[in-house]
Amino acid sequence: MVQPYGATNHSGVDVEARDDTTSEDTSLLGAASTGKAIKREGHATMVSGIGNLANTIVGSGMLTFPLALASAGIIPGILTCVFSGGAAAFGLYLLSRAATKAPHRRSSFFAVAELTYPKAAVFFDAAIAVKCFGVSISYLIIIKSLMPNVVTAIHHDIAPPNTHPPDWALSDRVWVCLIMLILAPLSFLRHLDSLRHTSFVALFAVAYLVIVVVYGYFNPMEGAPEPGEIHLIHFTPTFVTTFPVQVFAFTCAQNLFPIYNELISNTQRRMNIVIGTSIGSAIGIYEIIGVFGYLTFGSKVGANVIAMYPSTSIFIAVGQLAIAILVMFSYPLQVHPCRNCLDKIFHPGEMTKSALTNGDNDVSVVDEHGGGDMSTLKHAVLTIAITASGFAIAYFVNDLQMVLSFVGSTGSTTVSFILPGLFFWKLTRNDPGTGKLLNRSALGLAMYGMLVFVFCLSYNIYKIVHPLEND
Numbered sequence: 001m002v003q004p005y006g007a008t009n010h011s012g013v014d015v016e017a018r019d020d021t022t023s024e025d026t027s028l029l030g031a032a033s034t035g036k037a038i039k040r041e042g043h044a045t046m047v048s049g050i051g052n053l054a055n056t057i058v059g060s061g062m063l064t065f066p067l068a069l070a071s072a073g074i075i076p077g078i079l080t081c082v083f084s085g086g087a088a089a090f091g092l093y094l095l096s097r098a099a100t101k102a103p104h105r106r107s108s109f110f111a112v113a114e115l116t117y118p119k120a121a122v123f124f125d126a127a128i129a130v131k132c133f134g135v136s137i138s139y140l141i142i143i144k145s146l147m148p149n150v151v152t153a154i155h156h157d158i159a160p161p162n163t164h165p166p167d168w169a170l171s172d173r174v175w176v177c178l179i180m181l182i183l184a185p186l187s188f189l190r191h192l193d194s195l196r197h198t199s200f201v202a203l204f205a206v207a208y209l210v211i212v213v214v215y216g217y218f219n220p221m222e223g224a225p226e227p228g229e230i231h232l233i234h235f236t237p238t239f240v241t242t243f244p245v246q247v248f249a250f251t252c253a254q255n256l257f258p259i260y261n262e263l264i265s266n267t268q269r270r271m272n273i274v275i276g277t278s279i280g281s282a283i284g285i286y287e288i289i290g291v292f293g294y295l296t297f298g299s300k301v302g303a304n305v306i307a308m309y310p311s312t313s314i315f316i317a318v319g320q321l322a323i324a325i326l327v328m329f330s331y332p333l334q335v336h337p338c339r340n341c342l343d344k345i346f347h348p349g350e351m352t353k354s355a356l357t358n359g360d361n362d363v364s365v366v367d368e369h370g371g372g373d374m375s376t377l378k379h380a381v382l383t384i385a386i387t388a389s390g391f392a393i394a395y396f397v398n399d400l401q402m403v404l405s406f407v408g409s410t411g412s413t414t415v416s417f418i419l420p421g422l423f424f425w426k427l428t429r430n431d432p433g434t435g436k437l438l439n440r441s442a443l444g445l446a447m448y449g450m451l452v453f454v455f456c457l458s459y460n461i462y463k464i465v466h467p468l469e470n471d
Helices: 024-034 046-057 060-072 074-099 109-116 118-158 172-187 192-218 239-248 253-262 268-300 314-346 376-396 401-428 436-465
Strands: 353-358 361-366
Touching (some): 046 253, 046 314, 060 239, 074 109, 074 239, 074 268, 109 118, 109 253, 109 314, 118 172, 118 253, 118 376, 118 401, 192 268, 192 314, 239 436, 253 268, 253 314, 401 436
Antiparallel strands (some): 353 361
């Protein structure tokens, strides 16, 4: 008798180590005699899962947190940061619970949508793909804008007086070409676990930025602007624009399912540790940068706190280089879910499964991980399409702020709040084992996401209609 594909919930089962020397054919025949499905289990450690999820969260948005505190004051700024992180963590928790309903280690937004809102599954994946693609372009633009400044600062500090760096080293287009030579190979990696080393390098870069901001407060640098006013509570009109920044700074749901699929033992307890550690670390980093950056510059702080420090300092140049490294190694973490979503869009409902028959026993052989069943050709074509088109846009365009603000207000809100809430609510509304409070809270998260969606989108449209009033 054929065992139904994905019928067993393996999210709560610890995986025993298998002997890699055993022939796969022998394993298949052995399973055929018992009528059990052969399932390759996860291979990623919890540490790598935390590293990848934390690196997905912590990005260039952290540079704006001092301005967020300046727009509302220290106390409201701290509280809204915690609230935004808590809402994001709750959304990730709901997604991890929903992942247990999907086929074994084949969870994705598409797979869960097929169980809840199948007619809208393709549109959900399209929204996620657009969001990830837009963020990946912003990373390239940030890198190409920072590297010439880094070269200038380093050259000023170590080169002989009255000399200038070569023209090519100051060209942002040259730098985006050089960076793509590094990012392109990383973008072809199939599993998030393969990016664990680059994620930890990026997290070290974040640690350096924290040191820069804290050091800059206790040791004011020569040439830095004098600080403005500092308030514990002081709401200003700019709070309307900085609150969405805090909301979007915790977006990482697009990589929750791949991490769930690849984790060795993806029990709910272990997933909660991954989620809690990643979000908690991000909250701590954002709070430190926000508070010390605001205390250093007060009401005069800008949208990019690292740009407020003297650019001639090698200490600051290394900090800017750290940002470039951070977003560089975060780039593949956006390409990965974008590619998987495009795969689902072009081949909806495709499940890779083969059967081995031995008498009356059939065995389902499943490749569980999201990108594992993608053919080499399709994998290469989608990756080349994403990286080449993103590179072309970043090469010619320097300012995507308005475009990306629309992507963030729509895609990020949908991925972080609306879909997790709706998925869990639909899956558990008739489940007596799920508490009514949790089910209603999930619906509340979705409604909150819809409000943020409408608010941010409306404000972006308002800024376009009334540009002079926002200068």
